[in-house]
């Protein structure tokens with residue numbers, strides 16, 4: 001998959017004072033994903049993940065940029081691309097009156113080389129719900145049914161938009177195993193999730209999206225390496241901490257709460273700074289509640305989420321209709 005300079009603007013329903021009040025949800029993303037790779041696209045609510053995926057899946061036309069999926073333009077060559085990909089949307093919108101098996105069999109008839117319905121239902125843990133009407137399934141079971149349909153056609157590329165939202169911890173792990181199985185078969189997986197742990201355990205590469213752009217990208221190790229470790233501790237009031245500021249390369253943050261002082265040193269060299277801190281404290285100063293926390297994906301995510309692109313001039317008028325193929 002090769003995505004270059006992708007933009008998606010939602011047209012407004014009208015113009016205000018001759019000015020286009022549309023909203024650009026995707027602002028120039030590049031994305032290359034290899035065969036058999038799992039790429040996790042993370043981001044704050046409204047960052048533009050679903051808007052990007054819909055274009056990459058060929059469900060909507062880009063406002064600018066190019067998408068090559070399995071060697072084709074997925075929008076223009078939809079008939080060629082669609083049989084080779086699997087899509088699990090955030091909202092499936094199933095016909096509630098059909099049973100699980102009825103829907104699965106109906107879907108199966110549309111596919112070129114489908115997996116057997118029984119196998120797929122068993123893989124997602126729904127075999128015992130085969131005869132139940134879809135309307136009676138729990139939210140988590142409907143998610144799993146959606147996953148079953150997405151994998152049924154043996155896709156070469158599968159898009160999973162928040163596949164484990166609403167799933168209990170055991171079902172989440174079953175889904176992770178299923179995804180690992182797809183990767184072992186060389187299926188490429190594009191995953192969005194708000195569970196950072198999911199990206200940590202599954203992803204070969206991670207992209208963090210914010211305000212329409214991929215603002216950080218790399219392996220988990222690369223992203224974590226870009227974050228400092230945090231050494232935090234409490235000091236009794238009355239202790240002068242000015243000596244701590246001489247720990248070159250470590251940023252010192254102090255918080256006062258209910259007469260209690262909590263200090264935090266941020267450093268890319270925690271071993272050295274911890275050594276300096278302990279020798280500074282010696283026997284005389286008590287460092288209570290001392291914690292050393294290495295850099296994490298969550299820290300990187302929160303840092304990005306807290307940043308705001310003040311340069312944007314886009315309107316946030318969202319009352320528009322997306323250009324979509326059902």
Ligand SMILES: Nc1ncnc2c1ncn2[C@@H]1O[C@H](COP(=O)(O)OP(=O)(O)OP(=O)(O)O)[C@@H](O)[C@H]1O
Nearest residue numbers: 010025044045046047048049050051318320321322
């Ligand atoms: N049809 C639409 N018309 C106008 N704006 C839209 C439309 N659909 C989405 N948006 C806006 O585009 C932005 C990106 O939305 P999108 O659904 O792509 O975000 P997301 O990263 O998938 O969010 P979430 O994590 O909440 O699912 C949001 O500000 C959203 O309100």
